[in-house]
Amino acid sequence: MTDTAAPAQKSGIRMTGAFHRLLAFSGLIALVVVFSLASPNFMQTQNILAILQATAVNGVLAIAVTLVIITGGIDLSVGTLMTFCAVIAGVFLTYWGLPMPIGILGAILAGAASGLISGTVVAKLKVPPFIATLGMMLILKGLSLVISGTRPIYFNDTPGFNQIALGSVVGQIIPAVPVPNGVMILFLVALLTAFILGKTALGRYTFALGSNEEAVRLSGVNVDRWKIGVYALSGAIVGVGGVLIASRLNSAQPALGQGYELEAIAAVVIGGTSLSGGRGTVLGTLIGALIISVLANGLRILSVAQEWQTVVTGTIIILAVYADILRRRKL
Amino acid sequence: MLNRRSLIGAISAVAMLAASGPALAQDQVDIALISKGFQHQFWQAVKAGADQAAADLGVSVTFEGPESESQVDRQMDMLAAALSREPDAIGFAALDSQAALPLLQQANDAGIPIIAFDSGVDSDIPLATATTDNVAAAALAADVMAEKIGGEGKVAVVGHDQTSRTGIDRVEGFVNRMKEAYPNIEVVSIQYGGGDQLQSTEITKSILLANPDLDGIFGSNEGSAIGVANGKQELGSDVVVIGFDSGAAQKSMIENGVMAGAITQNPVGIGYQTVQAAVAALNGEDLPKVIDTGFYYYDATNMDDPEIAAVLYD
Numbered sequence: 001m002t003d004t005a006a007p008a009q010k011s012g013i014r015m016t017g018a019f020h021r022l023l024a025f026s027g028l029i030a031l032v033v034v035f036s037l038a039s040p041n042f043m044q045t046q047n048i049l050a051i052l053q054a055t056a057v058n059g060v061l062a063i064a065v066t067l068v069i070i071t072g073g074i075d076l077s078v079g080t081l082m083t084f085c086a087v088i089a090g091v092f093l094t095y096w097g098l099p100m101p102i103g104i105l106g107a108i109l110a111g112a113a114s115g116l117i118s119g120t121v122v123a124k125l126k127v128p129p130f131i132a133t134l135g136m137m138l139i140l141k142g143l144s145l146v147i148s149g150t151r152p153i154y155f156n157d158t159p160g161f162n163q164i165a166l167g168s169v170v171g172q173i174i175p176a177v178p179v180p181n182g183v184m185i186l187f188l189v190a191l192l193t194a195f196i197l198g199k200t201a202l203g204r205y206t207f208a209l210g211s212n213e214e215a216v217r218l219s220g221v222n223v224d225r226w227k228i229g230v231y232a233l234s235g236a237i238v239g240v241g242g243v244l245i246a247s248r249l250n251s252a253q254p255a256l257g258q259g260y261e262l263e264a265i266a267a268v269v270i271g272g273t274s275l276s277g278g279r280g281t282v283l284g285t286l287i288g289a290l291i292i293s294v295l296a297n298g299l300r301i302l303s304v305a306q307e308w309q310t311v312v313t314g315t316i317i318i319l320a321v322y323a324d325i326l327r328r329r330k331l
Numbered sequence: 332m333l334n335r336r337s338l339i340g341a342i343s344a345v346a347m348l349a350a351s352g353p354a355l356a357q358d359q360v361d362i363a364l365i366s367k368g369f370q371h372q373f374w375q376a377v378k379a380g381a382d383q384a385a386a387d388l389g390v391s392v393t394f395e396g397p398e399s400e401s402q403v404d405r406q407m408d409m410l411a412a413a414l415s416r417e418p419d420a421i422g423f424a425a426l427d428s429q430a431a432l433p434l435l436q437q438a439n440d441a442g443i444p445i446i447a448f449d450s451g452v453d454s455d456i457p458l459a460t461a462t463t464d465n466v467a468a469a470a471l472a473a474d475v476m477a478e479k480i481g482g483e484g485k486v487a488v489v490g491h492d493q494t495s496r497t498g499i500d501r502v503e504g505f506v507n508r509m510k511e512a513y514p515n516i517e518v519v520s521i522q523y524g525g526g527d528q529l530q531s532t533e534i535t536k537s538i539l540l541a542n543p544d545l546d547g548i549f550g551s552n553e554g555s556a557i558g559v560a561n562g563k564q565e566l567g568s569d570v571v572v573i574g575f576d577s578g579a580a581q582k583s584m585i586e587n588g589v590m591a592g593a594i595t596q597n598p599v600g601i602g603y604q605t606v607q608a609a610v611a612a613l614n615g616e617d618l619p620k621v622i623d624t625g626f627y628y629y630d631a632t633n634m635d636d637p638e639i640a641a642v643l644y645d
Contacts, residue, residue: 039416047415054408150525154429166433245404249430255401293408300412303361303393306369 023323024271024287031291035298042301045177051290051297056165056182057082057245059289061260062267063193064237066285067230069268070197072210072277073129075231077118077136078238079260083253084140085111085242090153090252093161100158107246108239114140115235119228141258148254155250165247182244186286189240194282196233206230210277267292270320291316359391362609363413364422364602365406366396367449372578372644373598377449380602381422388610394602396424403427410434420444420609428453444612448605450496459618461604463596465497468626469504469551472573472594473513475628476505476547479571479591483515484546487538489559491526491552498523501551501575519545524555531558532565539568547571553578560589577629577643585631592630597642600624 036043061078068075085107093103114136121132155161164181171178197203205226208216217223246252271288273280295316299309364381368374378394385392395413397405403426411434413421421443425431435456438445447457476486488505492498502521509516520538524531531550535558539545548563548570550556556574560581563570574581574593584590601624608618629639 041415041417044415047412050408050411050415054411057404152427248407249403249427251403251427251430253401253403253427255399256403257401259398259402296408297412297415300393300395300409301416303391303416305393306395 023327024284024291024320027270027320027323028287028291028294031294031298035294035301038298039301042298047297047301049177049179049183051293052183053165053180053248054293054297055289056180056186057241057248058260058263058267058292059186059286060189060237060241060244061264062271062285062289063189063282064234064241065261065264066268066271066273066280066282067193067197067206067234067237068129069265069273069275070206070210070277070280071227071230072213073122073227073231074133074265074275075118075234076130076133076261077114077140078234078241078264079257079262080137080141080144081111081114081235081238081257082242082245082260083255083257084114084144085239086246086252086256087144087148087153087254089243089246090155091147093158094153094155097157100161103158103161104164104243107242108236111239111242112232112236115232115238116228118235119231122231123224123227137258137261144252144254144257148252150254152254153252155246155252162247162250165244182248185240185244189237190282190286193237197282202226202229202233207278210279212278263292264289266317270317272324288320291320359389360420360610360613361416361418362390362392362420362422362606363416363418364392364394364448364605365410365413365424366394367400367406367424367426369394369396369398373576376598376642376644377602377605380599380604381606382602383599384603384606384610388606390606390610392606393418397426400426403430407431407434414438414441414443417441418443420446420613422446422448422605422609423452423457424449425452444609446605446608446612446618448601458612459608459620459622461601461608461622461624463601463626464621464623465500466504466507467623468575468594468596469501469549470508471626471628472501472549472575473505473508475592476549476571476573477509477513477516479573480516480546482513485517485519485542485544486547486549487520487542487545488518488522489531489534489538489548489550489555490521490523491531491555493523498551505549505551524558526552526554528554528558528561531555532561535559535562536566539563539566539570545570547573549573549575551575553581556581556590556593557584560584564589577645579645582634582643582645585629585634588631592628595627595629595639595642597625597627598644599642 061082065075065078088110089103089107092098092106118133118136121127122129167181168178169181209227213223267288268285270291271284273284295313366374374396381392381394395409406426421438423445439456445457447460449462451460451462488502490498490502506518509518519542522534524534548559550559553576557580559572563572572590574590577595581593585592604622604624608622612618627639633639
């Protein structure tokens with residue numbers, strides 16, 4: 001580990017973070033340029049909007065998991081937790097007929113509660129995060145199926161619910177660029193999380209826990225409490241993701257979600273957040289998520305066979321992380 | 332320095348594929364098929380049919396589908412990307428008709444003809460739906476069952492899904508045929524195992540224990556049929572089992588006699604006729620609303636016939 005003493009290193013963290021962001025960002029630009037040259041259909045407003053729309057859910061999940069990864073943990077439950085939160089929204093709105101804001105709040109609180117449980121299991125029971133969240137992943141997957149009766153819950157009785165992700169407030173102001181609300185919510189979540197990470201005590205302890213948890217503990221800080229706080233915040237963000245996907249599909253699909261955690265983690269890693277903790281940025285993660293969806297979209301537009309799309313995506317993930325390792329060796 | 336190195340890597344990987352992509356899609360009619368799945372044997376058979384039609388008709392076809400049939404949002408992303416590509420026509424098998432409606436509307440507005448395949452789309456937008464007539468296919472299962480048990484007795488159904496179109500059609504097709512054509516056969520139990528082998532096994536055992544004089548059971552898809560056969564074996568029963576679809580396990584059960592036989596859809600035909608219908612639509616031909624892609628009954632005696640073997644998958 002190159003990053004040692006925690007809060008004192010902050011400026012250093014920022015610098016390497018900025019450097020990596022540049023790297024990931026130029027990778028994103030390169031992909032966009034290549035695809036634009038290869039197909040005239042790529043650089044069209046409608047397609048760019050489709051790419052952003054495809055990034056919204058994974059981006060939100062990736063931001064959530066970024067927080068946990070910075071503390072040196074991992075969260076495998078974000079995919080099925082997203083589904084669980086969507087199902088909770090479905091129960092509140094469709095089964096119980098509650099007003100829309102309550103349904104949204106319910107989904108976000110369900111996410112926070114689940115994060116609270118994961119965090120407590122990790123911090124208090126000392127179960128390794130990989131195992132704790134693996135367990136939560138399965139518990140939530142099962143609960144989603146139980147609560148929904150293994151059938152999709154539709155939001156037909158909640159008019160306007162699908163506008164949360166699909167509508168466009170921006171488009172009402174600037175009709176030429178109808179950026180979907182889901183994408184704006186992703187940006188909003190990114191801004192808020194970046195603020196929390198950069199400007200608040202919770203943010204400082206998030207980095208400190210990942211850099212040297214023991215040092216933080218020895219300096220008299222209640223490590224467990226902060227750690228549980230990070231997991232709960234992460235869970236609440238996943239709740240937003242749950243609302244987004246439910247809105248986009250106008251339904252809570254209970255069988256969905258497993259596997260989505262890995263794509264979120266891939267975005268985090270491409271964005272330069274270290275899996276060993278103590279280092280990472282929200283902007284990097286956002287760029288990582290964009291790289292994944294640009295890649296998927298571009299390869300589809302070029303009619304590349306699906307088998308090969310998967311191979312290329314895997315290759316890019318390894319290249320991105322390898323570039324990070326090379327960079328750190330040089331520094 | 333390093334920036335450049337990693338960029339060159341990424342660029343060359345993409346450029347390689349970029350070079351091959353448009354080259355084959357340039358002048359030919361471009362048809363995008365978005366399916367419900369990809370790596371499953373059934374969907375690969377659909378893809379094989381589509382590829383065959385593409386070769387026969389001189390068009391270019393792409394085939395994509397999500398990793399699992401629950402990933403509705405991934406299917407939307409695929410459909411959105413396909414739309415951006417501005418294909419000449421789209422073939423689409425909806426995982427969730429409702430979720431797909433905004434994008435289908437968009438395609439319709441852009442004047443791109445859409446052919447639904449497999450389970451179809453709940454909408455007027457698709458010009459035609461290439462699908463198995465599941466009601467007729469299940470009725471054939473009822474006919475075979477009636478013949479095997481001698482026209483009288485008690486039978487049961489282990490269905491795969493109470494809500495999906497295929498689940499409803501197959502159970503109703505079987506039950507209604509029994510009622511109409513075979514008054515001496517009674518359907519004593521209809522239960523659903525979600526297409527899950529284990530669950531269907533447990534259900535089968537409980538049906539057999541509750542009805543010791545049962546003569547036959549129909550399993551309405553691959554997982555249900557295998558479950559029924561497993562349940563029969565675990566209890567050492569000699570009930571007649573008719574299955575649906577194929578797959579290596581089901582085929583070997585038919586070969587060794589645990590299962591009498593099964594109905595198979597024609598996945599290759601589904602793919603072939605979807606592409607064929609898309610080309611016909613582009614040529615301005617009128618299409619029937621539903622294109623029946625056909626089905627067959629197969630058992631140990633005809634499994635290896637070329638016509639049957641071609642539509643069975645492992």
